[in-house]
Amino acid sequence: MELTFNLPGLETIEQRTVPLDSSTLYDVLIVGGGPAALTAAVYCMRKGVKTGLITLDVGGQVAETSTVENYMGYRHIEGISLVQRFKEQVEQFEIGFLQGYKATKVIDGNIKKVECEDGNVYQAKSIIITTGKRWRRLNVPGESELTGKGVAYCAICDAPLFKDKDVIVVGGGNSAIEAAIDLAKLAISVTVVQLLPALTADKVLIDELSKFTNVTILYEHEIKAIHGTSAVEAVTVHDIKNKKDNTLSVQGIFIEIGLVPNTELVKNVVSLNEYGEIIIDCSCRTSRPGIFAAGDVTSVPYKQIIIAAGEGAKAALSACDYVLTNK
Amino acid sequence: MALFDDKVKSQLSQLLSKIKNPIAINFFTQEIECPTCQTTHQFVEEIASLNDKISINVYDFLKDADMAKEFGIDKIPAIVVTDATKSIKGVRFFGIPAGYEINSFIAACVEVSGVTEPLPEAILSRIKKIAKPIHIQVFVTLTCPYCPAAVATAHRLAIENPNITADMIESTTFTPLAVKHNVSSVPKVVINDIYEFVGAQPINVFLDMIEKI
Numbered sequence: 001m002e003l004t005f006n007l008p009g010l011e012t013i014e015q016r017t018v019p020l021d022s023s024t025l026y027d028v029l030i031v032g033g034g035p036a037a038l039t040a041a042v043y044c045m046r047k048g049v050k051t052g053l054i055t056l057d058v059g060g061q062v063a064e065t066s067t068v069e070n071y072m073g074y075r076h077i078e079g080i081s082l083v084q085r086f087k088e089q090v091e092q093f094e095i096g097f098l099q100g101y102k103a104t105k106v107i108d109g110n111i112k113k114v115e116c117e118d119g120n121v122y123q124a125k126s127i128i129i130t131t132g133k134r135w136r137r138l139n140v141p142g143e144s145e146l147t148g149k150g151v152a153y154c155a156i157c158d159a160p161l162f163k164d165k166d167v168i169v170v171g172g173g174n175s176a177i178e179a180a181i182d183l184a185k186l187a188i189s190v191t192v193v194q195l196l197p198a199l200t201a202d203k204v205l206i207d208e209l210s211k212f213t214n215v216t217i218l219y220e221h222e223i224k225a226i227h228g229t230s231a232v233e234a235v236t237v238h239d240i241k242n243k244k245d246n247t248l249s250v251q252g253i254f255i256e257i258g259l260v261p262n263t264e265l266v267k268n269v270v271s272l273n274e275y276g277e278i279i280i281d282c283s284c285r286t287s288r289p290g291i292f293a294a295g296d297v298t299s300v301p302y303k304q305i306i307i308a309a310g311e312g313a314k315a316a317l318s319a320c321d322y323v324l325t326n327k
Numbered sequence: 328m329a330l331f332d333d334k335v336k337s338q339l340s341q342l343l344s345k346i347k348n349p350i351a352i353n354f355f356t357q358e359i360e361c362p363t364c365q366t367t368h369q370f371v372e373e374i375a376s377l378n379d380k381i382s383i384n385v386y387d388f389l390k391d392a393d394m395a396k397e398f399g400i401d402k403i404p405a406i407v408v409t410d411a412t413k414s415i416k417g418v419r420f421f422g423i424p425a426g427y428e429i430n431s432f433i434a435a436c437v438e439v440s441g442v443t444e445p446l447p448e449a450i451l452s453r454i455k456k457i458a459k460p461i462h463i464q465v466f467v468t469l470t471c472p473y474c475p476a477a478v479a480t481a482h483r484l485a486i487e488n489p490n491i492t493a494d495m496i497e498s499t500t501f502t503p504l505a506v507k508h509n510v511s512s513v514p515k516v517v518i519n520d521i522y523e524f525v526g527a528q529p530i531n532v533f534l535d536m537i538e539k540i
Contacts, residue, residue: 003330003366005429006472007338019447057476057527064472080427080472100529118531148512148525157471158512160499231509252511 006078015091020098022120026052027323028316029114029122031103031265032130034060035305036295036312038086040128043316045093049323052096052124054103054116059083060132061259061296062305064154071305082305098122103131106266108288114265125326126319129266129278129286129293130312133259133303138170142226143255150232150252155179158254162187167252168235169193170223176256177201177209183254184212191248192217193237226253261297273299284315290326292319330366330425331373342433343378346440348410350381355395355405357388363500367404367423374432380440399492402501408435415439417485422497426469431478431495438479438486446487446530453534454487461537463493466505466515476527477514484533491537 028044030037033055044051057063065079074082090097098118105115106127114122135153137143143151152158155169155178163186169179172194178201184190190212192199197219199206209215224236224245236247261277271279271287278286278293280300286293294300294315295308331339354371356364368385375383386394388403398407398416406420418439424432446454463481467474481493498505498513508517517523522536 003423003425004469005331005335005339005425006427007335007342007429007433015444056529057473080430100531148515149509150511152512154471154512157468157474160468160470161505161511161513163499231511 006080016094017091017097018094020052020054020096020122022122024050024052024096024123025111026050026096026122026124028052028126028128028319029054029112029124030128030130031055031106031114032060032128032132032295032297033058033099034130034132034295034308035062035086036130036132036297036308036315037128038090039309039312040130040294040316040319041090041095042093043313044320045090045095047316047320049320050096051093052098052122053090054098054101054114054122056100056102058087058099062086064156068305071309103265106269106291108269108291112290126290126292126322128284128312128315128319129263129270129291129297130295130308130315131262131265131297132308133261133296135255136258136260138223138255138257140223140225142228142232146226146228146232149230150228150250151226152252152254153256155182155254155256158252159183159186162252164188165251166249167191167254168223168237168248168250169254169256171256171258172196172199172201173256173258174201174205175258176254177205179254179256180215181205181209181212184209184215187252188214190215191237191250193221193223194219195222195240196220223253259296259303263297266291275299283318284311285318290319290322292322329373330369336377339374339429339433340377343374343381343436345437345442346378346380348380348441350436350440351384351409351411351413352381352436353384353386353394353398353407353409355386355388355391355398355400355403355407357403358390361403363423364404367406370423370425371406374436381436402504404500406432408432408439410439410441414489415486417489417492418482419492420495422495422500423469424495424497427472427475428467428469428478428495428497431475431482434475434479435482438483443483443486446483450530450534451487453538454484454491457488457490457537459490459540461488461491461540462519463491463533464496464508464517465494466496466498466508466510466513466517468498468513471513473527474514477516480527480530480533481516483530484537 027049
């Protein structure tokens with residue numbers, strides 16, 4: 001049995017965070033918990049402004065990434081370890097911290113308000129939105145009913161559960177092809193369903209996938225429906241070119257078709273682009289004064305950990321400037 | 328061959344140095360050990376060697392039936408992390424907590440030793456009110472980065488209230504049980520075989536379900 005131990009391996013630092021308080025007027029309130037949020041938190045605390053942070057979970061997409069090899073300072077680090085380091089760097093400060101609850105609505109005004117799932121409304125002079133992105137869904141019949149019952153979005157988590165089964169992977173990008181490779185090692189058969197006439201993944205991945213004999217790729221096909229009562233039993237695939245439907249008998253379907261921004265909480269508050277991302281300028285300012293945004297949730301090109309962290313720093317400095325000049 | 332190399336060993340020692348009061352790792356196996364039982368046995372021995380405050384009790388599932396009964400162990404390999412007086416008995420692991428689950432195992436050792444992060448008063452009072460026996464099963468795989476969070480939440484509930492028992496279950500070790508509960512995405516949480524959800528949800532979601540029972 002080959003075993004690994006995915007440890008963060010850290011110095012233990014005293015935790016100094018304090019609970020977020022709904023009766024306090026914060027200078028800056030950060031919404032989110034990924035690299036942009038945590039970097040913004042460190043910058044704000046070092047600037048000495050009164051700072052709070054609300055997030056459902058810490059780490060965002062980095063926490064779901066197995067290894068990171070392009071964050072400077074680490075040639076090779078586990079996603080979860082990088083998150084732990086970010087978190088400890090934040091925890092050395094007496095920042096108002098609320099984890100485990102989702103911020104549901106941002107209300108603009110001279111004093112900005114953030115409604116939270118915990119039933120409280122938190123207040124601040126400025127807000128930084130760093131809510132990131134989440135998996136895009138197919139929006140086909142059966143998908144939401146069978147999520148967690150054969151419809152899956154995390155291949156590294158769930159691939160071991162599909163040993164000796166037949167599965168579909170939807171998508172043709174890097175994450176889809178990585179999922180197909182992981183699954184091809186265990187499953188009886190893997191069918192990759194790709195909307196486009198070609199795969200868009202990196203060549204190294206496509207080459208690796210082509211080594212497996214149990215993989216079929218359906219180009220210019222789309223998923224029409226997922227069937228099953230208590231678990232996935234079959235999936236209807238539509239052949240776009242020949243306008244034909246075909247139902248495949250499978251026990252799992254992995255949906256790897258990219259991400260959508262988490263912007264529901266600022267809908268009708270700040271301007272969004274055609275992809276639903278918050279439009280920001282080069283100082284991370286949104287269309288509303290005092291509301292800033294950073295990271296994957298914004299229109300900034302290239303979604304990378306290091307870019308999100310840098311943008312978080314910039315948003316924090318912009319927000320601090322705003323707070324000081326609007327006293 | 329040792330499971331932990333020098334680097335992992337030093338990381339583990341550092342993480343386990345947070346342990347405050349003595350704890351016991353109660354390990355259940357059998358005379359002729361299954362392959363995962365063997366590896367898990369080695370795992371607990373190596374863990375215990377890293378910190379003086381960790382003691383280890385090895386029980387035979389069949390010969391020590393009274394102990395298995397006391398801890399409610401129905402399958403092996405099983406680990407129960409307890410404090411010195413066994414006032415906390417509900418923090419359990421079925422299958423080896425390797426891969427990402429090493430993190431939930433370390434967290435359990437530290438928390439059972441008396442070092443816990445403060446919980447909001449409202450949450451704590453909801454946990455203390457639970458009077459019915461509650462059994463939380465958290466199905467995981469060892470390659471799932473967010474499973475440890477779900478396991479740690481379940482274990483925290485068990486630490487705060489003796490009516491709650493919380494199990495990490497390595498899904499590929501206990502396939503029939505995983506199949507019975509239709510586990511195809513992890514973490515999957517099953518409470519008293521009645522309520523279930525998928526994903527590392529916050530503690531209030533666990534409580535919302537427990538309160539329905």
